[in-house]
Amino acid sequence: MSEDKANPDLDTNLDPDDWDAYRAQVHSLADTLVDRMMTMGEKPVWTQIPDSIKAALTSSIPQEGVGADAALAEAKELILPYANGNPHPRFMGWVQGGGTSGGMMAAMIESTMNNNVGGREHAAVYVEKQVIRWMCDLFEFPGDASGLLTSGTSMATLNALVIARTRLLGKLTDGEKVKAQSNLRVYGSTAMHSSLAKALEIIGLGAHSFRQITTDAMGRVDVGLLQKTIIADMEDGLKPLAIVGTVGTVDIGAVDDIEALADFAQQHDIWLHIDGAFGALAILAPEIAPRLSGMKRADSIAFDFHKWGQATYVCGCLLVRSDDAHRAAFAGRASYLAGAARGLASADHWYCDYGPELSRSFKAMKVWFLLKEHGAKALGASIGKSCKLAALMETLVAKEAKLELLAPVQMNIVCFRYSGGSRDNFNALNSHIVAELQERGIAAPSTILLDGVLAIRCCFINHRTNASDVRAVIKAVLEIGDNSL
Ligand SMILES: Cc1ncc(COP(=O)(O)O)c(C=O)c1O
Structure with a gap:
């Protein structure tokens, strides 16, 4: 018996036994992810994580692997549906970018090279x-x-x-x-x-x-x-x-x-x-x-x-x-x-x-890919568009007596509040409006205190956001505000 055959453990590794099966898994995952990207705008911006899912994510370290198929099934059930939401066109909270479809391809190259x-x-x-x-x-x-x-x-x-x-x-x-x-x-x-x-x-x-x-x-x-x-x-x-x-x-x-x-x-x-x-x-x-x-x-x-x-x-x-x-x-x-x-x-x-x-x-991979794929001009145009959307929201706020602009719009951030009717506590009302928008999956703005006044803060960063999203947010703020009086 050769020396190596006497030590079969030295011939094992973590790669797939069946590369064809692995290829099929990757293709199927790619299909799932592309479908998700294509239909994202039709889905809620954010979904509350059920307690059962949180519990499933506190299990102890797996001693024995379940295999890639089962791990993928779990990832699809436990993880994918409960994202932060920033790629969604009506994610306007904080200043978070939306990513691009090419980012997935760049990430595949990055992780395969593993530099x-x-x-x-x-x-x-x-x-x-x-x-x-x-x-x-x-x-x-x-x-x-x-x-x-x-x-x-x-x-x-x-x-x-x-x-x-x-x-x-x-x-x-x-x-x-x-x-x-x-x-x-x-x-x-x-x-x-x-x-x-x-x-x-x-x-x-x-x-x-x-x-x-x-x-x-x-x-x-x-x-x-x-x-x-x-x-x-x-x-x-x-x-x-x-x-x-x-x-x-x-x-x-x-x-x-x-x-x-x-x-x-x-x-x-x-x-x-x-x-x-x-x-x-x-x-x-x-x-x-x-x-x-x-x-x-x-x-x-x-x-x-x-x-x-x-x-x-x-x-x-x-x-x-x-x-x-x-x-x-x-x-x-x-x-x-x-x-x-x-x-x-x-x-x-x-x-x-x-x-x-x-x-x-290898963080440079995604930036290199993005600039090669789209070019600097397209990125600049998308930044310009964000500022135009902020200006549109500013105009819609100005037209509506129940809304109040709380800070000058200088680039891409709009801070405003619902101030219709008589209310003891507009800060609580506006905080409620933002939570409702998020929990109902309509949109995800954030809040900020400006001189003690709580503002609904919409940051236009995402290249996918359009004028219809701006109008949808204003409409929903008014509806929730009116119905909370
Ligand atoms: C003006 C400013 N500086 C710094 C940061 C921190 O950046 P990062 O989250 O990439 O560390 C932020 C994040 O929003 C920011 O808006």
Whole structure:
């Protein structure tokens, strides 16, 4: 008996025994998923998860596998019907992208290749480099600028702050530098996304390091006050780490005056970071781009492809003007990760030198596929359409005496409320309207408190949303509001 036959376990693996059966399963799953995509708009936006399903999802770890057929059957029963709903045309809550049909194909390539994009010499690294280059060109960053795909804007901003801190202090390798960081301050508006405060906690600066500057009537940072605050802080011996401007605040979609922030940041050699989580990609829409021109002067920009970029979740992006500054913050590899003159380790660009993660997924695949399939112009047109739909909703709200607009519509977010009849508590009523819309599966807007007033918040991000969806939401808000009086 040969040595290998004596050890049959060494010949087993987790691949299918019957590849033809596997092929049939994949084709059948593809049919199910395509049917689901095609008919999504006819189904409820969101479906409450029954307790029985939740219970089924708390079972203990399977010791013996049930096989792919049974696992697929369970996935179809327990998981697929209870989605977040963001691909649906009447999902308007928060700022979540709808994805595209091509995203499924890109995901198939991504998972089949199963690349680790932390480094080494393979196509995925070049695809990410190409996506970053496309973005640098789009935002008019210099030819030697750098970037990294991240899980989202929260992580991109966290990385940007580490890079800005390294530029100021170098790596925190001794107590003096750690002490010096307690004098650092970061400046942004009261409308900044909560991920900034979290990032400051994580990098050890703490919430107190964030100077929150009030906003004007349009929700933009008060630049004069920001300048005064920074100058006073510097006179007190504090050191500005970064100014953070927002392109598309999460509450009402305001755009800070980035040119003015850039002028001041340049004058005082302060790092300018832009949180453009959803708004930055509006640069693709010719009618909006002129308002965003200041972004090209930033030191770093964070934004998401999974929002207005329509890539499937998750994919954020960090662009950094200086490749040197970017590398200085994160470069450094153990000997088992050393580059080589030849072979798989011969790459000159290792993404693990540009961020905290070593193992990284092939997020660039979906962005590359999306831009190849549709092109930048079509994405820009879809962003422009979202803004037109927001303007339509604003007009419909203005025409209806029982509805009240609660914030200026600047890009794609509409905040309004039902205020018909006499009611003690309009906040409770509007919260009820939103819950009803979601629970009945009609639409999924979200709520937000604006100066204590609860608004129904509709964010137009999804490329599938049409004028009829806008009208349907307004009609349903009126009906539910009227019937709740
Ligand atoms: C303005 C802004 N910044 C940051 C974020 C966080 O982005 P992500 O969820 O991709 O981490 C969001 C999310 O909605 C946002 O709207």
